[in-house]
Amino acid sequence: MSDSMHGSHANPSNAGDNGVKAPLVAADGRPLKVSLRRALFKNKLRAILLVAPLMLFLLVAFILPIFSMLTRSVESNEVRTILPTTALAIQAWEGDGLPDEQVFAALAYDLQEGQRNRNLGRVASRLNYEFSGMRSTITGTARRISNIDSPDSWKETLMEAHRNWGNPDVWTVIKRESRGYTLSYYLAALDMRFDTDGSIVRQPESRRVYVDLMIKTLWMSILITFLCFLLGYPVAFLLASLPMRTSSLLMMLVLLPFWTSLLVRTTTWIAILQSQGILNNMLVALGIIDDQARLRMIYNEIGTIVAMTHILLPFMILPLYSVMKSISPSYMRAARSMGATGFTAFRRVYFPQTVPGIGAGAILVFILAIGYYITPALVGGESGRFITNFIAYHMQVSLNWGLAAAIASILLGLVITLYLIYNKLVGSDSLKLG
């Protein structure tokens, strides 16, 4: 219909010029096309200027940090910058036996230089990730040789200062880490490592940590999302269908905990679920369980799942509610009037219309759940721990920021992949927050 209108509008102008194409002009004499483009450009510019502060903020506070995190996960320039002569000299070493005197002398020079500038700590920590004992090897050797000028053989002097310098594996590590970039953080995050001959192998079983935990984190986040859906759907339905006055009261009950501090809500669950807690005391008092056989409901997976489901529930209820609110009750009435049973009408008419709300809620809850770390740390005990707790640990305690960045990047990639799959299956245009 719009095509035909367009056509009928264009025809007279063509006819008026007797077939010669003359551009339409605006009131000021410019061609209409140019004028229109200019007006559109102005609008666009205005729109861009309006969002520019936000874009700038996103760039500085979101995109740059993510980029810097990604680079940290492969960056390894400690050896190159703090032991520069060694990094250069060791390139000639082929990896058979020990390097020659020249490399040892270069290392001795770098260590003396580093001891003077007090910057050996970084390279000592870096190499200690790859080879336990390197921290004291480097700092100890640097202290011991700080006053030695030019001995007969640096090789012997260094090997005397610390026996690790006689171990070819140490030199392999130094050569590998002198390239400026490294895969070892990603390998560590995937429970793998470089073998002494440079090939990539799995960690021995006694050191595998992250892969299983990552799978568990995913699985528990999915479970929490599902539980939120199960609990949130009826509540949202009730909120949307009750008369305004009761529903706004109910809404307060949903929103109040939403506004309460996360820590308060988490510690409240400790008071309720612990073995001397309210729930266990009640069960014992009612004679349902024996005093000696109190249930363990906290400091394990159950604690994490219960507390996180409760904390994330509003993120499911609110999008569901706003979608349900917009569904006209007449659809259900129509279905019923045409003979559908209550269940069939719900299943075939009502439920499909709420799917966008479920999608939005599920995505919100899932992404929040997978990034949570305070609640699992407080109530999760050992089995309820998330991979995010390890990211926090490596950021704040072990200071292995490269490994933290690698785990975080893998997690980010995983979430993006899942979102793309979800998008393929459900379609992001069917997301609806209200």
Added chain:
Amino acid sequence: MTKTFHKSALSIAVAFSATAIFSSAQAMEPLNVVSWGGAYTMSQEEAYSKPWTEKTGQRIINIDRSATGLAGLRAQVEAGNVTWDLVDMLPADAKIACAEGLIEVLNHDELLSPAPDGTPASEDFIPGALDECFVATIVYSNIVGFNTEMFPEDNQPSTIADVFDLENFPGMRSLQRRPINNLEWALIADGVAHDDVYDLLATEEGVERALAKLDTIKDHVIWWSEGAQPPQLLADKEVAFASAYNGRIFDAQVNENQPFGIIWDAQVFELDGWVVPKGKLDVAKDFLRFSTDTERNAAQASYISYGPARMSAAEIVGNHIPTGIDMTPHMPTYEPNFATALPKDDDFWADYQDELNERFDAWLAR
């Protein structure tokens, strides 16, 4: 208000001496002091900060970030914006920070005041208390505490082996979620002599043996990560035993009247003290000198049961000021408590913590 505050600060300073006037120039800026929070910061507040503010007018701002102090220092130095003036830190972290050039090298005899009898600082502190960049203020101890009400009166635990004895001492345990201390205790409970603990832990068999010992109680352990958790878990009777810093258990014993006992056997003691972030020596040195003098060092022990790091201070430790009880038997360094103590080997952990943390995590996940 700040104007009158500074004015009065100045007049107080004038009333003192010429050196006090000098420090009043710095009284303009409050001092940012990073520490551990809780009962510990409170003891520093009472023993150092309040007298300092009274004397000089300079305000002390407490920041409870010592648990992640090394990460904070590194971030601040990397960003070129150091806001902390003085940081309370463990010696192991101080060693790393010192090697990374994040903190100032200290000339102890020049910066610290001598003992009242004139002994220079370097000879008045207990051995190991003064490191290149570090001044210890206290000796604290990692111990296992227990709730006395959870065991019959004639069968109270007393040795570290009791913690691993589920038969005679049933109940849940709470241990810190890290290998440090736990591996040492496991080996000692397994019969290893104190002197051999760290040599053994440096070997594969030693680690396997320690983890195997921990395996025997693994299903009965709740792992804690915040220092405030163990006293809480004990008070709730959620656990029968909990490893803790001895001062936290003491605090619960005397200030909250909790029925807690302490197993001093195989206590792992270490030091804790001040470091000065890069470039902050001028700002922090007066307070550093003040807070580490004999009188202040002894005063802190009147608020929390951590032993003073100065020998001259240990001699004059008084009673617990809030309750008036005698502090002596609550100190980690008290003779009967100290008989089987194990010093934490910082050099060992500096080398092996990366690897052992990983092994410990993998073991926990098994």
